[in-house]
Amino acid sequence: MVALPARASRSRELPLSEPRTCYLPSYWIALVHVGWGDLDRAFAWLERANRKRSTWLA
Numbered sequence: 001m002v003a004l005p006a007r008a009s010r011s012r013e014l015p016l017s018e019p020r021t022c023y024l025p026s027y028w029i030a031l032v033h034v035g036w037g038d039l040d041r042a043f044a045w046l047e048r049a050n051r052k053r054s055t056w057l058a
Contacts, residue, residue, distance in 0.1 A: 025049065025054055025056050026045045026046070026048045026049035026052060026054060026056075027045070027046065027049045027054055027056035027057060028056070029045045030042045030043075030045035030046045030049065033045060
């Protein structure tokens with residue numbers, strides 16, 4: 001996933017913390033935060049993925 005500079009501010013409006021109807025692996029959410037340059041939140045989501053024993057970390 002790549003956020004173009006013109007759309008970067010809008011892409012940060014994604015409701016990642018709101019309840020959702022489909023499952024998104026924590027690893028994928030971490031990748032979004034890496035793309036935004038927010039490494040602290042990315043590592044927080046990777047830690048969550050590790051606690052859940054996500055197969056995406058293998």
